[in-house]
Amino acid sequence: MRITEYEHLEGLARAGLQSLRPERTRIAVGTASCGAATGGREVLQAVRQDIEELGLDIDLRETGCIGFCQVEPVLEVRRPGEPRVLFHNVDARKARQIIHTLVTGRMPVEYALCWIPLDGERPTWQLPRYDQLPFYAKQQKIVLRNCGLIDPESLAEYAAGGGYRALWRALTEMSPDEVIAEVERAGLRGRGGAGFPTARKWRLCRLAAGEEKFVVCNADEGDPGAYMDRAVLEGDPHSVLEGMAIGAYAIGASEGYIYVRDEYPLAILKLERAIADAGAAGLLGRSIFGRPFNFNVYLARGGGAFVCGEETSLLQSIEGKMGEPNQRPPFPAQKGLWDKPTNVNNVETWANVPEVVGRGSTWFAGIGTGGSKGTKVFSLVGKIQNTGLVEVPMGITLREIVFDIGGGVLGGKKFKAVQTGGPSGGCIPEKFLDLPVDFDELSRTGSIMGSGGMIVMDEGTCMVDVARYFLDFLKEESCGKCVPCREGIDRMLEILARICNGEGRTEDLVLLEEFATTTKDFSLCGLGGTAPNPVLTTLQYFRDEYEAHIRERRCPAAVCRALVKYSIQYERCNDCGACLKLCPTGAIVGYDKRPHYFHADKCIKCGACLELCKPGAITVA
Amino acid sequence: MSEGLVEAIVARHDFNEHALIAVLQEIQRRRNWLPPPDLDEVARLLRVAPSRVFGIASFYKAFSLVPRGRHVVQVCTGTACHVRNAQQILDRLSRELRIDPGGTTPDLRFTLERVRCLGCCSIAPVARVGENTHGRLTQHRAATLLKKYR
Numbered sequence: 001m002r003i004t005e006y007e008h009l010e011g012l013a014r015a016g017l018q019s020l021r022p023e024r025t026r027i028a029v030g031t032a033s034c035g036a037a038t039g040g041r042e043v044l045q046a047v048r049q050d051i052e053e054l055g056l057d058i059d060l061r062e063t064g065c066i067g068f069c070q071v072e073p074v075l076e077v078r079r080p081g082e083p084r085v086l087f088h089n090v091d092a093r094k095a096r097q098i099i100h101t102l103v104t105g106r107m108p109v110e111y112a113l114c115w116i117p118l119d120g121e122r123p124t125w126q127l128p129r130y131d132q133l134p135f136y137a138k139q140q141k142i143v144l145r146n147c148g149l150i151d152p153e154s155l156a157e158y159a160a161g162g163g164y165r166a167l168w169r170a171l172t173e174m175s176p177d178e179v180i181a182e183v184e185r186a187g188l189r190g191r192g193g194a195g196f197p198t199a200r201k202w203r204l205c206r207l208a209a210g211e212e213k214f215v216v217c218n219a220d221e222g223d224p225g226a227y228m229d230r231a232v233l234e235g236d237p238h239s240v241l242e243g244m245a246i247g248a249y250a251i252g253a254s255e256g257y258i259y260v261r262d263e264y265p266l267a268i269l270k271l272e273r274a275i276a277d278a279g280a281a282g283l284l285g286r287s288i289f290g291r292p293f294n295f296n297v298y299l300a301r302g303g304g305a306f307v308c309g310e311e312t313s314l315l316q317s318i319e320g321k322m323g324e325p326n327q328r329p330p331f332p333a334q335k336g337l338w339d340k341p342t343n344v345n346n347v348e349t350w351a352n353v354p355e356v357v358g359r360g361s362t363w364f365a366g367i368g369t370g371g372s373k374g375t376k377v378f379s380l381v382g383k384i385q386n387t388g389l390v391e392v393p394m395g396i397t398l399r400e401i402v403f404d405i406g407g408g409v410l411g412g413k414k415f416k417a418v419q420t421g422g423p424s425g426g427c428i429p430e431k432f433l434d435l436p437v438d439f440d441e442l443s444r445t446g447s448i449m450g451s452g453g454m455i456v457m458d459e460g461t462c463m464v465d466v467a468r469y470f471l472d473f474l475k476e477e478s479c480g481k482c483v484p485c486r487e488g489i490d491r492m493l494e495i496l497a498r499i500c501n502g503e504g505r506t507e508d509l510v511l512l513e514e515f516a517t518t519t520k521d522f523s524l525c526g527l528g529g530t531a532p533n534p535v536l537t538t539l540q541y542f543r544d545e546y547e548a549h550i551r552e553r554r555c556p557a558a559v560c561r562a563l564v565k566y567s568i569q570y571e572r573c574n575d576c577g578a579c580l581k582l583c584p585t586g587a588i589v590g591y592d593k594r595p596h597y598f599h600a601d602k603c604i605k606c607g608a609c610l611e612l613c614k615p616g617a618i619t620v621a
Numbered sequence: 622m623s624e625g626l627v628e629a630i631v632a633r634h635d636f637n638e639h640a641l642i643a644v645l646q647e648i649q650r651r652r653n654w655l656p657p658p659d660l661d662e663v664a665r666l667l668r669v670a671p672s673r674v675f676g677i678a679s680f681y682k683a684f685s686l687v688p689r690g691r692h693v694v695q696v697c698t699g700t701a702c703h704v705r706n707a708q709q710i711l712d713r714l715s716r717e718l719r720i721d722p723g724g725t726t727p728d729l730r731f732t733l734e735r736v737r738c739l740g741c742c743s744i745a746p747v748a749r750v751g752e753n754t755h756g757r758l759t760q761h762r763a764a765t766l767l768k769k770y771r
Binding site: 034070222223230264303318319322382387389453457606608612 | 744756
């Protein structure tokens, strides 16, 4: 049915509410990429089989990522008149036990993590409310409002949460200029990295000369360690489509492109479905809501090139060319896709737009700090207790994110740094943990907000190795068009590799700084311009580690292979023989029930023995 | 392999040169790599220079100009995986398969690749075999995983 009246939208929302608050039990399994990779599909299969075998009247759904990836796979149960119950670390066996207990009428709370309110129902069992868990307590969900809550393939369930009402409001009550003014008052800034004011970008494009204009969604989430865009596309694709439609109306565009990374096949599937459903409902296509506004969305699949996250390269790639950046100006707002005015925003920015327009700028601007409004989604990963996607109001401190939400460093080790902003960012040391996180404060440390990757590093992470890692990444990804980036990265990598190999020279650090500054100042696009950041920040905050590598030929974190030695602490060895079987080169000799010996010259330092040594008798130093 | 495959794919995209990347993606999905004769045919059908087709095919990492194995093993070396020992997992698989990253086993069963971030950072380290992603790997688990695909 085509939606042309507000009543139609309300009807759709009612249908969505009925499936979200069903009259029969509903079970949803998280099968986004991270859920599937930890066994979510097997859980789904087991539940489906049980439902069939027992002939149960249960509505089985798939859902996106609820953010708490540490406890994946997750399964959610809602029964009529009860709040949602979230089960964690579920496997096929546990799923069966949950179903079999549900059949008896009892809620198997012993396997559950928490309950989540739905309509003000109170639980009758003893279980923490989700926001009593430290992981969720300080979070505020705007972008991730629907992820893990709705079935991403259901347009009705998206509408149930107010979906497409912001588009209605924009098209029927507001002029394009009023939409831009609203976004401006909200203070929304681009979530892709640089934090450029969204409204200013839109206005530039609106005012640009030309009949034909485009909006583009940058879903080429290339920063390693960040995956919030994937989660939104897989868990709530309509929020991006609605945001793009509102933006297109404001700018005066009638076509949109979503450029998705090749590495995200599931996101592409969900988007294809969402575009088809929205088109069938008349929410995309010609005369949307019966108004004189046409908007179509097309998908473009990336080819696996990091530089295509940069907007001018991305546009080249959509045109079927090599993704090489162009000099700006002219900005895409003047001369973009096929030389037409084009507005590029990333997934998270677009997903914010319906909330900004739907709930109003006053509400949105009330969240966050002076210069950075709203929330930001971070992927909290690395050496951290609770990994996952966290959405927090701007201005929260790093310490709150890492220690309160994240539960601190994995295995009780000592915190060393948190890396933000991907290869363009830097490593932020402990002394800045109380810094409020927003666009401006983070750049003061020499790092950037970036797209929101937050990789926690502990005492077992070597900062020289991290700098080398990022340059190795960038060397592969530099498109090679300009000399400072192509050669600068290569030379810096050469020096860092030397230092990691224990062949560093005293003059290396000065040389590194010189290369870093030149590459930063003279590169053509943002890739090269920010490439030295990981080097510069680690040099600034962890210079002692560089010096240990060069002067003492020692890797304090015991990571750099050329500088470490494996050995067995005989007093701890319980002679179990596990390492004997594992060692690929026969560097460990001994017999069961007798202490083992180590042939240092045969050891290739692969670390296989470390994995299975229960008493921790093998040490690396 | 099927004759007329390239032509059918190009025709589906209305012989539009802007669809060059999408065309190559579809060919690779069917053939598992991009054979040189196919590239020439694409150039001819889309009326673009063969150098441009080759340029695209060599620029983007998703494309392979050499035959790949039946199972493509992609070890993620994104930052989160890196700090959780992804390199050791890559090295281990490299030893198990007796090929360097980027290489293919002589029996064309496995290709080993290093990729930058599969977007499953919360369950690092991660590897993908074909379309299946596996998280929370150890060297040992990664090596055992291969047996399922042998």
